[in-house]
Amino acid sequence: MPKNPTRRYIMVLDSRKCIDCKACVVACKAENRVPLGRFRNWINAEREGAFPRLRASFDPEQCHHCENPSCVRVCPTGASWQREDGIVMVREADCIGCKYCMVACPYGARFFNEETKVVDKCTFCAHRVDRGEVPACVETCPSRVRTFGDAADPKSPVHALLEGRRYRVLKPQTGNGPQLYYLL
């Protein structure tokens, strides 16, 4: 958890509730005009076993809006940058499409947008957050997998969830400090 910022947006995911329905993916497409075949968010499906002993699990993923984002560090133009509230952004005007950030991201969360000719990825719907709304994927999710909130605000529901439940983050060893929290 981040130390002492005034605001720090994070997402808590309860993957057990994910039914792989793709509502979040389509809502993101609609909200952010993501081109066909490209995704700002996705669902990792794992299936294993032999009939009839089978298992499947679903983990939604997107940009982790890391504490120490390697994408920002490697960007030669400063196009990849981090807001004070933790949201990692790409400034379109400054992006030269060199794709260093895509290589640097341990989560494969970035893609080159052929339509805008710049690197693209999840922004936590910063434009919605700035209006006081939640990201489109969070709002639309039928099974309420996603909780978005301010980790610096003790009243935020993300706070209560992380206090009350065990959780993990993906690839903590990279040192990036990912801010998508998966409840166990």
Added chain:
Amino acid sequence: MDRRLFLQMVGAGGLAATSVACPRFLSKAKGGPEPPAPFGIPTSCELCPNKCSVLAMVEDGRVRKLNPNPENPKSRGMLCARGNAAIQQVYDPDRLKQPLIRAGARGEGKWRPVSWDEAFDYAAARLRVTRDKYGPEGTLWSSTEGFQEVFFKNLGMAFGSPNILRHPSLCLASVNLAYSVTFGTVPSFDLLNAKYVIMAGANRFESIITPDTMDLIGGVMERKAKFVYLDPRFTVTASKADEWYPIRPGTDMAFILAMIQVIISEERHDKVFVDQWTLGFEQLAEHVKGCTPEWAEGETGIPARDIRRIAREFADAGHRAVFYAGRRSSWYQNDFQMRRAQAILNAIVGNWDREGGMVPNRKVAKGEFLFLPWDDPKASRVDEIEKAFPLASAKDGAYLPLRENVLKGKPYPVKAWMIYKQDPLNAVPDQGKTLRMMEGMDFIGVVDIAMSDTAWYADVVFPESHYLERTDPIEVMPGIWPAAVLRQQVVKPIHDTRPCLEIAQGLAKRLGLSDYFDYTIDQWIEAEAKELPVENGLEYMKKHGVVAFSEPKYGTTRNAVYRFVTKSGKIELFSERLQEAGHDPLPAYAAPAQPPAGRYRMILGRKATMTHAALANLPWLHEHNPENDLWLNAGEAARLGIRTGDLVEVSSTAGTVRLKARATEEIRPDCVFMLHGFGKKSPWLRSVHNVGAADAVLLETAWDKVSGNAAMHETFVKVVKV
């Protein structure tokens, strides 16, 4: 009656988790008589029958985004992938943009764009010719659920045709009839508060239904209800269940009867409830005596000790245990009786009208627009439903028996077919037969938003405005959390399209039926809004899109004077009405035919992004399912030398298709499965035209004996590598 609005409920929990970063939710949480109007234009989704409430964000006359409207308790403040993709229907380049008249042979694809006047004149002339030659009963009017369906149906009735054919006999007629015969009504299931849920043949996490899908997640994941699931396929629902049994298809009734047998023989039923409210318990006890778990194990393949344990656990959860009814019940020829067994199992544990049990639906009051009535049709129905299926709903008809009769020309010829919002070539089993039926028609008119396969074979195509481009009647959504919703126009039609009411009026005018359609949509909804349980109903609906009740109300029918709407006034475990109609008064099990060697039972199902054939062409949904394939158990596939990605030929007595194979562990060895919505004939559905295969080509004609509901799991297919 409790008439507080849903808004209090929003404050009480439910959506609170996501509301903190979202002031417009917070402001509503305070409650009070009228909440502030939401952002966006409220309307009601049309991508499936759930009618979820939506807020449309419009910029420069274009719908930019659809967001869930949290004011509707039934849609639980969410919008699924289908609902989110609806914008793409409006701006779909494949959409129908103006009326069309066929210029070449049927199916040849030569169309002449015409004015609305010409389309109306042409269709009305052809309908008049049919009426003069064969009488009004020579016309068939078929449609699928929709808010404007009423206008289409009314046109058929005003025209004098008895042959109004709706979708239930392809979908849920048998389950509805079974619960009606037992309880006098079709209840909802309180999955949010249930403690023990058994689901069979309802893949609720992939075929999303509100609020059941959301509540099951809430009930199972948050409140730790136990969840037992039966399905020949390992679905997402199976992956979330505590126990999944790949039951032998068609044997669910054996499982249920064995549960009843255990519960009764161990006296675990709710004796007080059974004594007071049910009829025929003694006969039932006698009827299930031989239905032991050991017997059921032989039928279902589920171990007897598990059946016995599940029966005990179910009964011990008492009124918080439910055997969920599901929705689509077009499976087997004994489907009605299987659903009856379910209903009876639910009844004997006393879960009727209790929290966490089955709850009779409540409704939000709504007014009616009074229009000029027409004469009843003189002829009887061509499907002879009153004779063949006396208990079934004559106003909905029975699709497959009807098609048989029309093909034979019995009892009279039907030569014109009007179709609204329906694609019989893909929705009805045995596409070849449906095509023959179409070929036998002198005239076919289709109202749709896209060039479906059926439209492709029509004579005239009337392009309807998209749901975001029109205002529809107010619709009541009955349930535990009942609501009334308005679907109001969000943007102007972008092409030369019209709502169904105006299409009906255009035809009515030329058929001399104008008097019956002498009103506007505004007059219609004004009359409906007058009785809504809010001040200034219409204004309220336009601002909020929905009126709903806040809290469930349990137990209204559990009082001494209540009479169930059955012959005896009680819950009929034993049904005299069925006996009189020549059917088993108690559900009698007959083992289903099993596929002969070298053949597989074809089973159907859905995916969350692809529930209806109409959705397959939407790019945002299509990109998750670019092509359908044939699921085949990996062991069987290896035996046949088939690997994932190989092209296979699948054939039944109805037809043959080719598609790619998927060798998977996630299906029983005796079944195959393919997703619905592919292999379209219409080249104007570019994403799915000739991509994959259509299940309707393979499915054979079979129906449930009591309800006439299509039986779509009775087809055995042969699979060979091409």
